[in-house]
Amino acid sequence: MTPHELVVGADAAGSRLDAFVAAGGLGLSRSQARHLIDAGAVRVWGAARKPGYVVRAGDHVAVEITPPPPTLAEPEDLPLDVLYEDALLIAINKAPGMVVHPAPGRWQGTLVNALLHRWGHEPSADDPRPGIVHRLDRDTSGVMVIARTPTALEHLARQFRERTVAKRYLAVVRGVIRRDELVIDAPIGRHPTERKKMSTRARSGRTALTRIRVLERFAAATLVEAAPQTGRTHQIRVHLAARGHPIVGDAVYGGGTPPRARGARAGVPPIARQALHAASLEVAHPATGARLRLTAPLWDDMRALLIALRTTSS
Template identity: 45%
Template sequence: MIMYDFCVLRDYRRSARVDQFISDEIGLISRNQLKQRVKDLKINDRAAKLSRKVAPGDRIRLELETPPRIDLVPEEIPLNILYENERVIVVNKPQGLVVHPAPGNYTGTLVHGLLYYREIEADEEDFRPGIVHRLDKDTSGVLITAKDQEAHEFLSRQFQEKTTRKVYFAICRGSMETTEGKVEDRLGRSDRNRQLFTAVSRGGKPALTRYRVLRRWKNASFVALFPATGRTHQLRVHMRSIGHPILGDPLYGAGEKDGCSLMLHAFSLKIVLPGAAGVSCFRAPLPERFGTVIRHLAAERG
């Protein structure tokens, strides 16, 4: 069993269920995982249901079942390695590859491929050995992984302190009028669909994305995205929020109606490597799917 104690701050003003509070405000686990693993829940020392609303000053005591152990069996998965030394491996993650095991994807992940490629130092209960940050399944591009725990902590700290610099390329729907801009808000899970994220007036987490339009066509734009934060689905939510969803996005756009897969690619990452004095920059060339769509858009323009 795993025990947690939380306190709802006195200035908390949102009316939320306790499962929403634990998932969205605390960020412990998803509501679905909470429902599956909750063993005991008390609010102010009284038994409570996950649907109970929380109030400022409430004390929450949560007991969770220990998650089932996942046996990680190395799998031969092709890896496009951009850089490697004795501490890190930088890969160009292809579209469609899940980064680490999760419900619905317990095999065939990048983690399984890394374990096959070489031994990665990890704790016994670590289901994500080497993984420092992640990319969505349908997002391709640069991803750095650690070979040992010390390197993992060193790299993770830079993401937490927001000292890394990332550039993404995307093709978005519509010809964008402004050449540069930014989207800044707070992102939280949607009340209508818990798999989606949206801008919220209260709660959530701060999110900031800057963008620059590099090329325009009649019905689309080629855009460079500079995320200052790393929230789940941040770039996809932000581009939709300004009326230009990323082409091929099945969650925040028209998806299959666009006639292409998600046109989002992590192009570059600047980060300090363990033991290095300066910043390293890694780049992943645009995948062929971008060239195909760009040629199609150029032909339409003509």
């Protein structure tokens, strides 16, 4: 099979090999990248390296992804909220709680299972993830675009690698942000002691930039639009938490339960996940090159949260 070829840019120089591969637009998690490296399926200039190898600008990295056994990713008839579909791509409004990829301990109920059922085959025989070019965290909802052909897969993956995709998220954060707009420019890397978390205080953090615009202020919370200019793991969640405004419901980064305004008679109903939604995504269509703007409405839990915040803030 033909390996995926990645070239290390100046901004990624100094990163660990596993982190670079995971951020390379191939839809791989950090643990999946590490597994491929350990198996010898990732090579730098043709040589096998360890996961902790530090990449340098200009390095050529070849990643060979072997499809999993068929029993590990079976088609499932799962509901999908389809926003757009043509012969080359499909866009969905991913539900909160849906995992994108099958993994040990969760081989069913994922987006990949649903896509295998919908199409009956994978867009590329060399790719175990049918058309997946980017990811959303399990508890983040919103727009995802998926390729339906090998050509579309490569075209869309290139756009994500080159950062020409425009992404807009909606988030409800704890506390009132006074400034109407702000730019958070803080490198992100693996947390030094909690390996499942990311942090702006990591020694080997990678460049990360997020633009924030306030949309609505409440008594003890703020609705913001977040536009990530880079694609680091947990980027929006980490950046907002670092500014003292963690996303409501995000127990990992300090959001916890929804806030209650001082003196309010009733608290805000809890939300069972981080209040983060990928509201829009703009890509160049693989066939025409025309800009395609895809938008996804909020799911019921975030709508209910906003209604409650408006009620308790009035």
